[in-house]
Amino acid sequence: MDQTAKIGTAAPRIDGRLKVTGEARYASDVPLANPVYAFLATSAIARGRITDIDENASRTVPGLLEILTHRNIGNVVKPTKLFSDGGYLGSTIMPLASNQIWHGGQIVAVVLAETFEAAREAAHRLNVTYTVEQPSAGFDSAGATTVAAKDVSSNYEDPAVGDAETAFAGAPVTVDAHYATPTQHHNPIELFTTSCAWADGKLTVWEGSQNVTGLKNGLAEQLGI
Numbered sequence: 001m002d003q004t005a006k007i008g009t010a011a012p013r014i015d016g017r018l019k020v021t022g023e024a025r026y027a028s029d030v031p032l033a034n035p036v037y038a039f040l041a042t043s044a045i046a047r048g049r050i051t052d053i054d055e056n057a058s059r060t061v062p063g064l065l066e067i068l069t070h071r072n073i074g075n076v077v078k079p080t081k082l083f084s085d086g087g088y089l090g091s092t093i094m095p096l097a098s099n100q101i102w103h104g105g106q107i108v109a110v111v112l113a114e115t116f117e118a119a120r121e122a123a124h125r126l127n128v129t130y131t132v133e134q135p136s137a138g139f140d141s142a143g144a145t146t147v148a149a150k151d152v153s154s155n156y157e158d159p160a161v162g163d164a165e166t167a168f169a170g171a172p173v174t175v176d177a178h179y180a181t182p183t184q185h186h187n188p189i190e191l192f193t194t195s196c197a198w199a200d201g202k203l204t205v206w207e208g209s210q211n212v213t214g215l216k217n218g219l220a221e222q223l224g225i
Helices: 016-020 116-125 164-169 212-223
Strands: 037-042 048-054 064-068 107-113 127-132 194-199 202-207
Touching: 037 116, 048 107, 064 116, 107 116, 202 212
Parallel strands: none
Antiparallel strands: 037 107, 048 127, 064 107, 194 202
8 A cells, every 4th residue: 555645635544444344443442351440530620729539439339449649649650751851741740749730620530440330430429629729721821931941841952943033024925824723623533541451570551642652651760660
């Protein structure tokens, strides 16, 4: 099959047949013996701090194994050197490292259970109390700051090269337009899910990722393996 890109020429997807026939295998389709299921509980506020987590209702769910929060694993979450100092990939945020909430939907707990349904139910029963702070929802919001890439990560130098505004103003042809992409749109990709298995002292991870090497290195550094 000729995989050379040709603009304007329709080309069949290599994985198209597998997907339309239901034969495509995703990370959640990997068969594992007696797996433990994890479900994420996420923040209901955009910024603030967690003041309390009531686990009593969650602890009554049959099959519950453990609830991981900043209270019992915060001291083992550590910075990684991958891309941004302090966080993973392009973020300086370390979920579960503290009670600080930086954005809506931030992970506040990982619930482990014998079945997916039990993990999900226990996660939904968690009662998290917050102290709410004013979020910065846009670049122009109060409290929002601009940080140079070189100040975010020791891996980056200052990317500023030349004078973009002057070059744009003096260009013989310019295009000034606004493009927008919906926050939700169709893409034939799998849902976010991960399967893991230990065997002979090695950890194998199945996960849909656009940065397999980065995922491997960052996870190994975080786990110390």
